[in-house]
Amino acid sequence: DQQxxxxxxxxxxxxxxxxxxxxxxxxxMFDYFLWYKKYPxxxxxxxxxxxxxxxxxxxxxxxxxxxxxxxxxxxxxxxxQPGDSAVYFCAASASGGYQKVTFGTGTKxxxxx
Amino acid sequence: xxxxxxSPRHEVTEMGxxxxxxxxxxxxxxxxxxxxxxxMRGLELLIYxxxxxxxxxxxxxxxxxxxxMPNASFSTLKIxxxEPRDSAVYFCASSFSGGxxxxxxxxxxxxxxxx
Numbered sequence: 001d002q003q004x005x006x007x008x009x010x011x012x013x014x015x016x017x018x019x020x021x022x023x024x025x026x027x028x029m030f031d032y033f034l035w036y037k038k039y040p041x042x043x044x045x046x047x048x049x050x051x052x053x054x055x056x057x058x059x060x061x062x063x064x065x066x067x068x069x070x071x072x073x074x075x076x077x078x079x080x081q082p083g084d085s086a087v088y089f090c091a092a093s094a095s096g097g098y099q100k101v102t103f104g105t106g107t108k109x110x111x112x113x
Numbered sequence: 114x115x116x117x118x119x120s121p122r123h124e125v126t127e128m129g130x131x132x133x134x135x136x137x138x139x140x141x142x143x144x145x146x147x148x149x150x151x152x153m154r155g156l157e158l159l160i161y162x163x164x165x166x167x168x169x170x171x172x173x174x175x176x177x178x179x180x181x182m183p184n185a186s187f188s189t190l191k192i193x194x195x196e197p198r199d200s201a202v203y204f205c206a207s208s209f210s211g212g213x214x215x216x217x218x219x220x221x222x223x224x225x226x227x228x
Contacts, residue, residue, distance in 0.1 A: 002154070036219075043117070043204055043219030044156070089156060098144070098161065098168055098210070101217065105155035
C-alpha cells in the first residue's frame, strides 16, 4: 500500500522554464511533508518542507504547495537549471511517535540546456 | 563532518551467500535508519534505531534480514541467505531526535547485486 504516490516517473523541462513535480498521499494523519533530491551515486538530501498549517513554503527557486483537501502537494522549480536534474522524492510524516518518514517512488527530472 | 559513511559502496554476491552492510552515522546523531530503494517501491524504511535500540523493524522483509547497532557509531544490516530479489540500493540515514522535525541525513548507499 503506497501511502505517498508520485505518479510521474520522469519529467523533462527546458532550462529556464518551470518544473512542476506532483505528489499525492492517502494517509490523513500526515501533517509534515518534505522533498528530497537525489543525484546518481549519492544519497538523498533534504530540499524543502512544509507543515500542514501552511499551504505554501518558498525557498529561493523552490516552492512547495500543499492542498490538504485534495491530499496533494507539488514542488515548483523556477527557473529550472541543468543542475536541478536529479530524482526528487516526496515524503510525508505524522506527528507523534518517532516521526517516521514515508517516501514516494521518486520522479526523475531532466532539465535540458 | 564526513557525513554518514556506508561500506561497501558496491557488493556483488551469489545467491545463498551472507551479505553484511555497514554504516557509521554522523557523530552526535541518536537516530539511525536503514532504507532500501527499488524502482517499484521507492525508498522503503527497513528498520529504525533510537539510542542504539531497535524501535521499529516492521519494514524488515523477512527473517533473512537482521540489523544491529552495538554502539552509537556503528550499525550493520545483514542478509543471510541472500536472494536475487534482494538486489537494490541500501541507504543508511541518521538524525538527531529533538524538536519538531528531525532532518535525516543519508549516506551514499550500497548497491547490492545478488546473482
